[in-house]
Amino acid sequence: MAGPDSPQQQVEEKAEQIDDAELAFQGINMLLNNGFRESDELFRRYRTHSPLMSFGASFVSFLNAMMTFEEEKMQMASDDLRTTEKLCESDNAGVIETIRNKIKKSMDSQRSGVEIVDRLQRQIIVADCQVYLAVLSFVKQELSAYIKGGWILRKAWKMYNKCYSDISQLQEACCRRSSDQQGALASDQANHNTSAESSGRVTEEVLDRLKGSVSFGYGLFHLCISMVPPHLLKIVNLLGFPGDRHQGLESLAYASESKDMKAPLATLALLWYHTVVQPFFALDGSDSQAGLLEAKAILQKKAMVYPNSSLFIFFKGRVQRLECQINSALASFQDALEFASDQREIQHVCLYEIGWCSMIEMNFEDAFRSFERLKNESRWSQCYYAYLTGDRLRKVSLTRELCVLGVVEVLYLWKALLNCSSSKLQLMNQVLQGLDEQSSLGLKHLLLGAIQKCLGNIKDAVQSFQLAAQDEYGRMNNSYVQPYSCYELGCVLLAKPETLSKGRSLLLQAKENYAGYDFENRLHVRIHSALASIKEVVPH
Structure with a gap:
């Protein structure tokens, strides 16, 4: 033996x-x-x-x-x-x-x-x-x-x-x-030398x-x-x-x-695109639901493979946030935070989303706690977290309208107004209507237009965007207001065939007539996507 x-x-x-x-x-x-x-x-x-x-x-x-x-x-x-x-x-x-x-x-x-x-x-x-x-x-x-x-x-x-x-x-x-070998395989199934492996x-x-x-x-x-x-x-x-x-x-x-081995990473890349990149850069115009069906299908398909994955639960929260289910999103981000107990950076992206969801709900204390922790722990974007933390602290100021203006401004710039409930949007609208600060009137009208657009009040939105685009007094304080207003107005006009040409002109105006303002690159990406969507519908 x-x-x-x-x-x-x-x-x-x-x-x-x-x-x-x-x-x-x-x-x-x-x-x-x-x-x-x-x-x-x-x-x-x-x-x-x-x-x-x-x-x-x-x-x-x-x-x-x-x-x-x-x-x-x-x-x-x-x-x-x-x-x-x-x-x-x-x-x-x-x-x-x-x-x-x-x-x-x-x-x-x-x-x-x-x-x-x-x-x-x-x-x-x-x-x-x-x-x-x-x-x-x-x-x-x-x-x-x-x-x-x-x-x-x-x-x-x-x-x-x-x-x-x-x-x-x-x-x-x-x-x-393979097609050529079908006949040979049928005539001699016992001949293993015809296989790809044995033939090299x-x-x-x-x-x-x-x-x-x-x-x-x-x-x-x-x-x-x-x-x-x-x-x-x-x-x-x-x-x-x-x-x-x-x-x-x-x-x-x-x-x-x-x-x-990179198949799971490709899946994460698709989720990242559909739930983060696509809505942030408005790659499908004002369609805030674009990509959500694809993301939900991916998550459903992979649920059994990654039942407790902090990253997949995080993206589940992103989908819920984009669907304006903020309480459900907060629960998902909290779950992901707990599952990522040994992964600090994943904890940080969860905290970031918890902070934003809290801000969307105008729950400033919870938002402050999240951004404060990020400011103290994260090695990335510390100035940004310091700004968000300070912005939340300003809520105790006597000028409540200016504080809300600052919050709504951040929500607008990061494409988060679309995730707010109608009741929160109405509250923001009500507070901003009472703002009379001369240097912030242009910004006020831009934000009011964005809120009205989210609420579906297109006529009021157009009026507000026009007022913002005409504001010259506040241009020194908020240099991005005019190009963003032109972009927003252009996007609204693209929705109707009779105003499509005017909308395109406004997009080109926003692209070519302004330079050196804050948040310029992200607006150029959005303008590029909007113009590309016109070419797909009406090829030149």
Whole structure:
């Protein structure tokens, strides 16, 4: 009777049984289910096992750096990413443990298929590493770092584009080959040599995973660049970046349904787009419900996979807030806060939303507590949190109308008025009507117009926007009021065919006649989206 295998043999057999793609997928799922520490341990245990597991370890290191914003961890993440990059670019990267175990007993024809997959996988990983290194470079907020980061991103985009094209061609060839083989398989089902695996060809399943892997970065590039304001597009085009919103969304949707480790991240990216980016930049005009159906469908589909994920519960709260279910949103953000007990940055985004929901409800004490904690704990946007905290403190001032004006102004600029209930909007309207401060009249009319628009009183909204656009006295104090008023008035006029031309003229006026005012970039993004929507309806 044979004796037990040696420990070394057991390790080798175990290594052969490990599917690094599946293991990496499990590691990311573990991370999203609040198992940050466990995910980190898993990836680090197998980081020398394959380029994919090395990237997983580096990605978790990168997330840790971005969540803590600590210099030491940012340097560690940078080192880890470069280590993974060097591993992928080395001549021996294709024959480290996983690949060696898979091909050591194969024939030369089999080796070619594995090597194609390995080469593409390593190129995608290098591009991913380049993107995260660029982000770490941007965080330094230095001119040289921005320039360096831009060129790093350019290199990453070229790699994504090439891999995406190569994989798409391989998929087409695989489909043609599959059709051609139908007759052969039917005539000789016992002949296993016709399979893609034994012939050394790349299987459809592997190509689908690779397409999902590259589609995450490829889609994010398209989506993010599509939202760049026109006056910055010259710089972006100089670097060779594209920007197709629909292509970006399609690629992320493909990635989210794949078996690649980045599939859960693509799902989060889609939720982020539908619940944060789309409403904030008004990418679908005044349609505040745009994207909500997609977000709700994603959350419902993933509920069983991520039942207690702080991030998925957070996005559930975002959907509820956009549906004006503020009490339900507060409950979801509070749940997410508790589930993220070991993840400080996730706690902070939950606190941020709790603060905003409290402000929407005009519950200033709870809002103050959230923003005060963020001001003291967060390493990001401390000046912004200090402003919000101070803004809430001003509620004790004798000039109640000016205090409410400040609150409504912030809610307007951050596209949160749409989330307010009719009763709260009526209360804001009533208070602002009693404001007579001469220097704030333009701002007052802009905000009154926005409130009336939310309430559906379009005629009153137009009148208020016109008064705001004509205000010259308060222009020095609130330089953004006039361009924003032109934009708002233009958007209202776009709704009717007979006033569409006038609306377009006002949008162009807001875009071209004003410069150097506060919140200029975000308005340019909104104007760009509004003008693009006109072209979709009435092509030029």
